[in-house]
Amino acid sequence: MDELDIDVVADVELDDPVLIEGLPGVGHVGSLVAEHLLEEFEAESTLVRRIYSTAFPPQVSVEDGVASLTCTEVYAVTETGGEDLLVFTGDHQAQHGDGHYMLAEAFLDVAESFDVSQCYALGGVPTGELIESYDVIGAVTDESMIDDLEDAGVEFREDEPAGGIVGVSGLLLGLGVRRGVDAACLMGETSGYLVDPKSARAVLSVLETRLGFDVEYDSLDERAEEMEAVMGKIREMESQASMDVPSDDDLRYIG
């Protein structure tokens, strides 16, 4: 295998498709969104590419006893009711800095071969505390994109995310702009401690508005309820701990 191998699984005609990148990251927000889209549009989705790389962890995943090599899968989604989509998803990010650059370029190469001119990199932004209201923070390659995204509910803040955007999501913007691709990163706020379906829902809602499709949220809401139960227990433990020494933080969380 070369350090990068792109398998052509199928070819599908897409009409001015929009790239959606949802790899694992903070709160698994990006991958939850990508997986949910592929679940909801299962009948309309076709696996078109598999991207293998020696920059991925040297491992296979096993499902029902059958092993498959770590890769990024690319799905073409048509007849969404809105824009056609090209969805990038998988179980792993690259393992080192050079690999992140190589994979982001590979993603943009595939995007180019499908004439993608618009790109959404999805992720989570950690707040460090349990949250009630799920804002979506944005970053773009060009200032002119901000207004439309603000209309769809995205917030742009002067100094956020403070540490910049790390990994393939950041590079899709950083390298995309150098190729003339308009790219936005949508980051759902999330505590950062748990897989966060609610944050994923907030991001999905922005995509619906921007891209003109509608999806059901049942399965995502179910996962959210499971997580809610976990979070309930955490709050309970915090509440008991605060019996002895109540603090501002406890009041904010439980209030």
Added chain:
Amino acid sequence: MDELDIDVVADVELDDPVLIEGLPGVGHVGSLVAEHLLEEFEAESTLVRRIYSTAFPPQVSVEDGVASLTCTEVYAVTETGGEDLLVFTGDHQAQHGDGHYMLAEAFLDVAESFDVSQCYALGGVPTGELIESYDVIGAVTDESMIDDLEDAGVEFREDEPAGGIVGVSGLLLGLGVRRGVDAACLMGETSGYLVDPKSARAVLSVLETRLGFDVEYDSLDERAEEMEAVMGKIREMESQASMDVPSDDDLRYIG
């Protein structure tokens, strides 16, 4: 030296040989099996290749004062009573992700030059607790291989191994399937805390059934008894600890 150097030590005619990979890993299960096979078939084994790589640790091992560079050794084994074997063994895995990919490809290159069409990657799967009954978990490149392996006692479980298979064993499956090689990974259950000859015996027993040879287990049983003594001490310590506060775990182990 190039990043990969394959020394041809000897050439042996093999009849449709089966690749056996047993490099160090969890519980040293894979390397115990490979070493035991080479011990039992000493008279029938020929060292045919040495695979050197800058991806191995930069070190030599020393035996009776003579140094030898870290490598993977490949032995051809004939007249086993069953299938001919091509056994890969050594003291080290690659040191980084890219190196794992490079070595797995090199193993498959050597296999191809001997017309191997079937491959067993051996390893251990950690259970995190001392165990009584040594199951062997399987993973395969193609669903069609499952029935025969189940007949030989291998278990296939929906979500195991949970984290996938890491290292050269996983990659022999992940990269093998891309070259048309049927590959299975046999993972002996093991606590993960100790070198585990009993787990190795369970894996060997599957290989006997599948590949039609018979081996003695005396030396392996001896090592198992030594380990049993160690485990006995561990149980004793647990038992004493549980005098004060008995727990479910203690009951399960000692019962």
Added chain:
Amino acid sequence: MDELDIDVVADVELDDPVLIEGLPGVGHVGSLVAEHLLEEFEAESTLVRRIYSTAFPPQVSVEDGVASLTCTEVYAVTETGGEDLLVFTGDHQAQHGDGHYMLAEAFLDVAESFDVSQCYALGGVPTGELIESYDVIGAVTDESMIDDLEDAGVEFREDEPAGGIVGVSGLLLGLGVRRGVDAACLMGETSGYLVDPKSARAVLSVLETRLGFDVEYDSLDERAEEMEAVMGKIREMESQASMDVPSDDDLRYIG
């Protein structure tokens, strides 16, 4: 993107310019100096190059919602009242050893294309304790440069910095000398615990003397005062701690 990409943003005629390198490091001394120069000479500065590399962290920074890929920016500064300058600045150093070498060579390539023959690499040298008097320690590529720098207040000490100079600043000297570039490293003493505008001022003062320009210090002094407040609190805490067991160290700091 290649492992190194140098974007030509503009070209400016410079008269025998002096390279100033101020990347992040101990006490952020180097980057404070570079930023302050660009602030003070804003009207006289032109962004001429952006140096991108896969050796940088795989990330974008975000300002007012707009993302930009990690890079080193190179500014041409004219009409300083003294020498023309070529200032290298940015948010990140390379992530690994090989990358440091690659970037330092790239810096020297850019310098060569502007006919730079003199180079100042800026940084901090950690003393491990809060300090009152900010000396600037020097290192050079050729003994003949020492006298002039000593006249400008730089100190050369037998065994300092003890551990040598790590990162791009050190390599500009180590690789520069192999290309016939006279290079000096100016290291402001700093505790190493805090961003240190006072140490930056000491280094700037040497540059003023050597390169014949004058800059205002207001904004740097403001930052120094903010830091002074932080340091004041640290001293206070030390003072309280020393109530119980006064030590030589406390006396030295507080005196």
Added chain:
Amino acid sequence: MDELDIDVVADVELDDPVLIEGLPGVGHVGSLVAEHLLEEFEAESTLVRRIYSTAFPPQVSVEDGVASLTCTEVYAVTETGGEDLLVFTGDHQAQHGDGHYMLAEAFLDVAESFDVSQCYALGGVPTGELIESYDVIGAVTDESMIDDLEDAGVEFREDEPAGGIVGVSGLLLGLGVRRGVDAACLMGETSGYLVDPKSARAVLSVLETRLGFDVEYDSLDERAEEMEAVMGKIREMESQASMDVPSDDDLRYIG
């Protein structure tokens, strides 16, 4: 700079020279020996090569204010009273596994250009405890070399060093044998906690016997006395600690 740059500083005719490698490592035994040889034979030594590499740490050392890039220096030593020497010394080993392989090959390339046919890699082997008697452990590329080295006082032990030999010293043997170079590693026993001039002396004494030269030990003995003072304090502290609970270990050390 390329990943490897070998500067030819001078060329010296050598008569069947012996390679001596003494880079930093356990107890700094190897580098102490190399430095002592160059000190004692100062008048007979000529710097012939500098080996630069991006695998070294990205740093310069500074002496009297003048910076020099990390490298391995190679000295030709003639008129020793015994064999001519080619001594490899420097402040750093490679920073990663691939780099160790690259540098060891570079060392052997230089050795070949001087028609070296015999190689001594020097180092320390950690015992983990303070020691009284300084044995020298050996490892060789070919069994036939053992007798002569045993005659010179080197010990060859069945399972030592247990973990093999890591770094450039090990690779000079592992890669040397593949090029037809006879190589031995001489490892002075050392606690592993301190720079150990006594261990260096033991190794030097073997080299004297094997290579037919004589050196003074005054400067090495001075350093040994300084270290002895440090070790004395350690013993004292151990002794005091053992007042309360004497143990076998204490008895062994203090006797």
